[in-house]
Amino acid sequence: MRRITTILLIVCVLCFPLISSPECQQSVRPVIDLAFCLDTTSSMSGLIEQAKVKIWLIINAVAKVKPTPVLRIAFVVYRDNGDNYVTEVHDFTPDIEGMYSQLRGFQAQGGGDGPEHVNKALNDAVNKLSWTNQSLKFLFLVGDAPPHMDYSDGFHYRNATAQARSKGIIVNAIQCGSDQETARVWKEISNLAGGIYAAIDYASQSVPINSPYDLELAKLSDDITGTYVRYGGSGRVNQRAQMKNDAVALSDPSAAADRAEAKSGALYKNENWDLVDAIQGKSLKIQDISEESLPPEMRGLTVAQIEEYVQDKARFRSELKQQIQKLSEKRKSYLNEEATKLDAKDSFDREVLKALKKQGEEKGVCF
Numbered sequence: 001m002r003r004i005t006t007i008l009l010i011v012c013v014l015c016f017p018l019i020s021s022p023e024c025q026q027s028v029r030p031v032i033d034l035a036f037c038l039d040t041t042s043s044m045s046g047l048i049e050q051a052k053v054k055i056w057l058i059i060n061a062v063a064k065v066k067p068t069p070v071l072r073i074a075f076v077v078y079r080d081n082g083d084n085y086v087t088e089v090h091d092f093t094p095d096i097e098g099m100y101s102q103l104r105g106f107q108a109q110g111g112g113d114g115p116e117h118v119n120k121a122l123n124d125a126v127n128k129l130s131w132t133n134q135s136l137k138f139l140f141l142v143g144d145a146p147p148h149m150d151y152s153d154g155f156h157y158r159n160a161t162a163q164a165r166s167k168g169i170i171v172n173a174i175q176c177g178s179d180q181e182t183a184r185v186w187k188e189i190s191n192l193a194g195g196i197y198a199a200i201d202y203a204s205q206s207v208p209i210n211s212p213y214d215l216e217l218a219k220l221s222d223d224i225t226g227t228y229v230r231y232g233g234s235g236r237v238n239q240r241a242q243m244k245n246d247a248v249a250l251s252d253p254s255a256a257a258d259r260a261e262a263k264s265g266a267l268y269k270n271e272n273w274d275l276v277d278a279i280q281g282k283s284l285k286i287q288d289i290s291e292e293s294l295p296p297e298m299r300g301l302t303v304a305q306i307e308e309y310v311q312d313k314a315r316f317r318s319e320l321k322q323q324i325q326k327l328s329e330k331r332k333s334y335l336n337e338e339a340t341k342l343d344a345k346d347s348f349d350r351e352v353l354k355a356l357k358k359q360g361e362e363k364g365v366c367f
């Protein structure tokens with residue numbers, strides 16, 4: 001659906017370096033805190049399902065920031081009083097795989113009475129997430145219904161946006177549909193919190209573009225998964241989750257290709273359960289690994305044998321990443337050409353690019 005694709009494009013554009021110049025070079029590795037405040041009532045089901053597919057586009061876009069940033073992603077999902085939850089806060093994490101597992105668990109249910117508890121959702125996003133003091137702070141409010149203004153629980157979007165500004169959080173308000181009251185409030189929220197407002201038409205459609213490289217990239221992604229060496233108590237669970245996430249992505253060739261590119265990038269790390277990442281990241285030394293924490297096929301190996309085993313996996317993974325990156329460049333060229341043939345234009349995109357440059361300059365950071 002076009003509204004889904006456009007929302008994700010807006011997020012990507014606001015959060016990655018489409019603009020570069022000699023004057024626009026950072027020397028300090030930036031920290032990017034990226035949070036989504038997402039309506040999960042029934043009317044948002046299409047967006048939520050597509051977000052599960054398209055999140056890899058966002059990750060790949062942010063990964064292109066130079067120098068490579070520290071990316072942390074968070075979600076605040078919301079519904080309304082009387083639903084099975086009002087808000088759920090999923091705090092920032094640099095664990096991309098774990099974040100994706102969380103996102104896959106979101107389901108659209110409830111709602112039906114029009115307004116939702118947007119006020120509490122914004123409050124929780126601003127005040128309950130662990131925003132980093134020195135980070136670039138982006139919060140995306142995404143929904144199709146206005147806030148309940150008849151509740152007496154003390155929450156109000158104006159208070160939340162004032163607190164956001166005081167913390168340096170840019171709030172971008174993305175409206176699904178054309179409800180006039182939602183538009184009024186979403187515009188006010190973005191104006192108050194230094195962000196942009198965009199409205200996405202429910203009825204508009206788009207045709208996904210697949211490439212002749214997608215299946216090969218998906219195969220390489222599967223090969224990379226085979227280079228992961230689990231360790232510790234959570235190793236088995238996390239490895240299974242990685243394999244499950246691979247399988248889910250395969251339902252959409254384009255998503256599988258985007259996921260492959262993400263797995264070849266600098267942001268995709270699993271030091272908490274993968275020996276290769278842990279040793280390369282120097283968060284673990286081979287001599288400190290207990291035999292019980294190793295997978296069965298590695299138990300009984302000497303320190304030297306474990307080191308050789310891990311190095312072999314690391315070398316193979318590096319080769320696979322290089323292959324993915326080369327294919328991803330070819331795929332990018334192909335997709336750009338196909339988009340041109342389809343005359344895929346969006347006048348709002350140009351406005352978003354202007355907003356990107358403006359927001360970056362205001363923060364002293366070049367994208």
